[in-house]
Amino acid sequence: MTRIDVAITAEPLESRLSSEGRDGRSGAEVRFSGRVRDEAGQVRALFLEHYPGMTERALRRIGEHARERWPLNAIEMIHRVGEIRVGEEIVRVVVWAGHRQAAFEACAFLMDVLKSQVPLWKKELTDDGWHWVEARERDAEAAARWMAPSSEGAR
Amino acid sequence: MIEVVFFAALRERVGEDSLRVTPPETVTTVAALCDWLGEQYPAVGRALDATPRRMVAINEQLAEPHSAVADGDTVALFPPVTGG
Numbered sequence: 001m002t003r004i005d006v007a008i009t010a011e012p013l014e015s016r017l018s019s020e021g022r023d024g025r026s027g028a029e030v031r032f033s034g035r036v037r038d039e040a041g042q043v044r045a046l047f048l049e050h051y052p053g054m055t056e057r058a059l060r061r062i063g064e065h066a067r068e069r070w071p072l073n074a075i076e077m078i079h080r081v082g083e084i085r086v087g088e089e090i091v092r093v094v095v096w097a098g099h100r101q102a103a104f105e106a107c108a109f110l111m112d113v114l115k116s117q118v119p120l121w122k123k124e125l126t127d128d129g130w131h132w133v134e135a136r137e138r139d140a141e142a143a144a145r146w147m148a149p150s151s152e153g154a155r
Numbered sequence: 156m157i158e159v160v161f162f163a164a165l166r167e168r169v170g171e172d173s174l175r176v177t178p179p180e181t182v183t184t185v186a187a188l189c190d191w192l193g194e195q196y197p198a199v200g201r202a203l204d205a206t207p208r209r210m211v212a213i214n215e216q217l218a219e220p221h222s223a224v225a226d227g228d229t230v231a232l233f234p235p236v237t238g239g
Binding site for chain 1: 160163234238239
């Protein structure tokens with residue numbers, strides 16, 4: 001059974017370590033970390049708002065979709081909320097699998113779907129103050145590519 | 156009674172985190188609820204008009220404008236998500 005762990009935290013992610021992957025089952029571990037970009041010096045910090053309760057449920061649900069689609073051993077997803085400084089981690093998604101293709105694909109799937117379906121919102125701090133970040137069309141398109149029948153055939 | 160909760164830019168535009176409302180029985184969908192809220196609460200109507208791209212969740216599950224709403228539901232309205 002694929003273990004799925006999800007968490008929302010206001011604490012820095014940098015010090016978090018996982019003990020997964022040392023039992024000999026997982027030949028592949030793929031980790032994605034999303035960090036705060038400074039946008040050429042324009043952005044000083046981010047603030048992440050979320051929907052407590054639904055955010056965790058939505059993360060777990062997309063983990064369950066990934067586990068149905070690829071042979072995985074474990075998934076860990078953690079998202080930071082509150083104020084986050086430039087260069088710090090916002091989100092970390094780690095996937096363990098027997099082989100790399102499933103781990104790479106599942107990690108990309110989880111991030112694409114997270115960005116379009118999990119109730120989190122970014123505000124950015126610039127010299128002009130705080131501004132809500134607008135959703136981008138290409139994020140919706142990135143999630144949609146996993147829903148297209150052709151992506152099944154490509155595997 | 157239906158609890159309506161707002162997030163992010165929409166919450167700031169409304170000026171409230173949530174409202175407890177009892178719409179008439181003719182209000183059976185998310186879209187109808189939004190129309191009714193706009194009529195009853197002008198501040199909500201202006202906030203919804205200022206946020207034309209919206210997402211909705213009913214009882215913490217993503218839903219659509221045509222999704223059914225019923226007494227006891229929690230309906231969350233928010234701008235498109237931008238996490239990750």
